[in-house]
Amino acid sequence: PKLAAAVSDLKETLRHATGVEFATSLDDESRGIYVRRTDSSDVPEHIGRQVPEGSGEACAVVPDGDSRLWIVGSTDLGLCHGIYLYLEQLGCRWYFPSERWTIVPQRNDIRLSRPLSARPAFRSRVFAGTGGFGGNLPLDPERRLQQRWTDWQRRNRFGGEFQVSGHTGEAFNLKYRTQLEAHAEWRAMIDGKRVPWSITAKFCAGNPEVVSLYVQDRVESYRQRRERDPEDPHAWAVSVEPADGGGHCTAPESIAIGSVSDRVFHVANQVARAVRQDFPDGRVSLFAYNEHAAVPNIALEPNVYVQVIPYAFQRTGLSPDQLLDAWSEKVPAMGVYDYWSIPDWSHDLPSFDPIKFGPNRLRGWHRRGVDSFLCESTYSSGAMGPAWYLGSRLAWQPEADEKQLFDQFLRDCFGRAEAPMRRMLTRWSERFTLTSHELALSYRDLQSAWRLAADDPNIAARVADYGRYVIYLQLYFEYHQTKRGSEQRQAAAEQLMRYMWSIYDSSMIHAFRLSQLLARDERTAGNDGLATAFNWQDAKASGWDAIPDNTDKEIRTLVERGVAAFQPREFTSRRFHGELIPLPLNRVGGNSETDSSDEQSPAMWLSNSLEFHIFADRAESFRPRIASERALQLLVTATDGTTVASQSIETGPQWRDQWTVVDVHLPKPGLYHVRIISQRRTFRLSVPQGTRLSLPGWSNSQGTPTPRLYFYVPSETERLAIYANYTAAGPPRFFDPSGVEVQPEQVDGGHLLLIPIPHEQRGRVWSLDRAKCPLGPLEMLNVPEAFAFSPETLLVPSDAIDGR
Secondary structure (H helix, E strand, O other): OHHHHHHHHHHHHHHHHHOOOOOOOOOOOOOEEEEEEOOOOOOOHHHHOOOOOOOOOOEEEEEEOOOEEEEEEOOHHHHHHHHHHHHHHOOOEEOOOOHHHEEOOOOOOOOOOOOEEEOOOOOEEEEEEOOOOOOOEOOEOOOHHHHHHHHHHHHOOOEEOOOOOOEOHHHHHHHOHHHHHHOHHHEOEEOOEEOOOOOOOOEOOOOHHHHHHHHHHHHHHHHHHHHHOOOOHHHHOEEOEOOOOOOOOOOHHHHOOOOHHHHHHHHHHHHHHHHHHHOOOOOEEEEEOEOOOOOOOOOOOOOEEEEEOOOOOEOOOOOHHHHHHHHHHHOOOEEEEEEOOOHHHHOOOOOOOOOOHHHHHHHHHHHOOEEEEEEEEOOOHHHHHHHHHHHHHHOOOOOOOHHHHHHHHHHHHHHHHHHHHHHHHHHHHHOOOOOHHHHHHHHHHHHHHHHHOOOOHHHHHHHHHHHHHHHHHHHHHHHHOOOOOOHHHHHHHHHHHHHHHHOHHHOOOOHHHHHHHHHHHHHHOOOOHHHHHOOOOOOOOHHHHHOOOOOHHHHHHHHHHHHHHOOOOOOOOOOOOOOEEEOOHHHOOOOOOOOOOOOEOOOEEEOOOEEEEEEEOOOEEEOOEEEEOOOEEEEEEEOOOOEEEEEEEOOOOOOOOOOEEOOEEEOOOEEEEEEEEOOOOOEEEEOEOOOEEEEOOOOOOOOOOOOOEEEEEOOOOOEEEEEOOOOOOOOOEEEOOOOOEEOOEEEOOOOEEEEEOOHHHOOEEEEEEOOOOOOOOOEEOOOOOOEEOOHHHEEEEHHHOOOO
């Protein structure tokens, strides 16, 4: 089906480019485009040799005189990729899954002057939006949007030789519920008792009967998939990933196997051996995730394929890079599962950096030998369209220049309106914070772009789509400006829900998933009516009767209203990327409250993991005090990635009154990265007085506000801008360089804090205290996110200091 769709795209795209109809034929014509597998008898040997070896997805496009062009690959999937590789050479692009984002240049000549070939750097390249599409929706019973995303991924060469599946324990529990309920000894034991049946319960890894049943089930599932379509990427392996969550068995027979990872991979090994007996090339797959993220102590069967989830939901005490390195020593090849702007966390805000974050992560995986990735993400062109377009290119060619790709995207899509659209998208990628100030800037960028695109309807249509997206950002912002449970909140929720569905077809937001999340949040606040009115499983629900069309003209009117409604504030957001260095003494000032006789800094209470940097003048000891009721991990690394310290810390029940003193030897002068890994459990921290550090951000309870913390205000800063997620208990207190308290202007319900900086107080150290950050760190919008317990010990980015 993919190849047939690609051939259809080839014909239709060439027709648009040339104005000429193209037909397909199975006969040997004297001229034309030959789409052939390398094992076809009519493929000349020198043409077939152009296809790179080692990948079933590899392809080549080879001109053969003036009248023939060969598109060749060893598999149908390779031919599919070859078709789009050829069309890309003609300038064709599919930037977003919409006709208005498709670029097909007019051409009189579709020949190529030289051969080209390609093979992917990753054997499997997959992303999927959390929650999917919802099936046959009232607004889209034929699933047109889902098909457009499928087509878009094919055209941008996503997919791969294989695709691993996820959790299987839930399906196993449902299928064998009767047997599992009848055999208590099959079910996991927790705290000495067998757990009742549930859809996410684990079975006893030490019970041979239930393990045998699971093995049989997985082998049969694999057999059926192979029989249906042996070339289906899902037929490459059968998943043996347990049900989601924890709750692994602690019965003596399970404990005897070893750690949680040992138990999970013990079961995987048994399935792997059984699969290999019937299918010598068969494999099993599972995640390194949650309680079984750690590398097991047992050997793994050669046909066990592991997909590591290093960046979330792992409790190994290792950093993501360390976990990947540990697994790379255990297995010859592995995949990665990651979370890229999922709507459940990011709500389709443009918080993902497509220029730096995505390319750097893909290249890092490639360097470690990762050969596949599966990213949970969003079906939102507004939030992730440029990121996934760039990702599609770098997944084949990691050395590609992402800036050139981004530049081409802007030129192709916006033409003479490129400048304001570049300004907006670059600002978003460097630092996006949803404020009235950002809405004012975005609306003005769109207004400028629209004026520049006045005589080009194609460019104007794309600007209109971003207008749709920014209006969503405004309505989401206004929804969160209302009080939870209030009539104003309910009215804002209905307006937001109706608008999200009105732009569903644009692909600019993942409307289905966002609607689920909004309905769920309103239901927990007592508003059941929203979910009922917009029941996505009921085409007769009342909400579907009044979904507006929102034409491009109407969107432009709303953008103009946005320009009038939101005024920009007098500050410019900025990020700092320089090397962390000690602050020169002439910038320190005199507002320190630190008592030089104290041996330790004031205690700081944290409610989640913490990362910061320290600086050593020489080889010395770093002796922080940490107090935690339950075990947490301390990890200290040098700038070259070398682990200096890695240990577990558990103070016990007296953690509120007692400390655990840690002694870390820093072997040489320089910068060190400190990471305290706590699974959302409160702990205390104090460092030796005089420790030079840079604390970028933290989470703490409103009941345990911070002590005095110091930060640097660069000399060009005329107005300090800070964003606070949590405002219910009031903002922090701020102090100028002389220690005088300064009251901030509170904007957006107190979330945006603004402080004018007198000329003589710029380029100096300011401070704050009583900061309460239960919903996430303070965001320093235009000064370095670098704090210390005293002015003298502050490390700051070098580009924040004059002349650097």
